[in-house]
Amino acid sequence: MPTTIETERLLMRPLNTNDVDALYKLDSDPLVMKYLGNRPVSNLDDVNFYLKNILKQYEQYGIGRWAVIEKSTGEMIGWAGLKFMNEVTNGHVDFYDVGYRFRPEFWGKGYATEATNAWIGYAKNQLNVHTLYASAHTENIASQNVLKKCGFIQKSEYQFEMYGENLACYWLELELV
Numbered sequence: 001m002p003t004t005i006e007t008e009r010l011l012m013r014p015l016n017t018n019d020v021d022a023l024y025k026l027d028s029d030p031l032v033m034k035y036l037g038n039r040p041v042s043n044l045d046d047v048n049f050y051l052k053n054i055l056k057q058y059e060q061y062g063i064g065r066w067a068v069i070e071k072s073t074g075e076m077i078g079w080a081g082l083k084f085m086n087e088v089t090n091g092h093v094d095f096y097d098v099g100y101r102f103r104p105e106f107w108g109k110g111y112a113t114e115a116t117n118a119w120i121g122y123a124k125n126q127l128n129v130h131t132l133y134a135s136a137h138t139e140n141i142a143s144q145n146v147l148k149k150c151g152f153i154q155k156s157e158y159q160f161e162m163y164g165e166n167l168a169c170y171w172l173e174l175e176l177v
């Protein structure tokens with residue numbers, strides 16, 4: 001696994017246990033969690049559990065969601081990256097999903113598009129992935145815009161189960177070959 005990925009305005013690096021407070025700030029914000037099951041975290045245990053799963057992905061698959069730092073301020077604005085999906089999702093299994101999550105004060109600057117394009121390049125050039133996948137809630141227009149700007153094509157609508165509830169999501173794909 002590389003140690004950093006740099007874009008014009010962002011620096012991305014693997015998350016680590018020192019990022020717990022920054023992740024709490026991100027995931028406790030109701031605006032951030034609006035289309036992600038609407039359950040902002042309310043304690044550090046939840047964040048630690050979630051971080052542990054990301055660190056496990058690094059070990060198992062050599063990749064996972066990474067911290068995203070705004071270069072001009074050095075602030076961690078959220079995360080972005082690939083997740084290897086080993087459970088059946090919309091009829092697919094063992095594939096790479098690209099995703100992102102940023103604090104609202106950093107939205108609308110093109111950062112998600114910039115980070116996603118870097119991860120598309122990584123998936124293609126370093127992992128030789130042929131098709132990259134992504135999901136977005138049907139009402140999450142900003143996320144759908146990011147994916148479409150990056151070339152993803154909306155293929156279907158499905159129900160993603162989260163916290164025992166079904167979220168209506170679009171399924172998007174990007175051919176990399």
Ligand SMILES: CC(C)(COP(=O)(O)OP(=O)(O)OC[C@H]1O[C@@H](n2cnc3c(N)ncnc32)[C@H](O)[C@@H]1OP(=O)(O)O)[C@@H](O)C(=O)NCCC(=O)NCCS
Binds near residue numbers: 141146
């Ligand atoms: C989704 C998210 C990462 C987008 O980040 P971002 O850095 O603001 O994205 P970008 O600036 O690269 O692009 C967003 C695009 O959507 C547009 N957009 C933003 N909010 C919108 C809205 N409510 N309705 C329509 N379009 C909207 C922007 O104008 C932009 O498109 P444009 O460049 O054509 O103008 C950010 O909103 C976020 O972190 N949300 C919370 C977590 C989340 O939902 N993650 C995705 C789960 S699928």
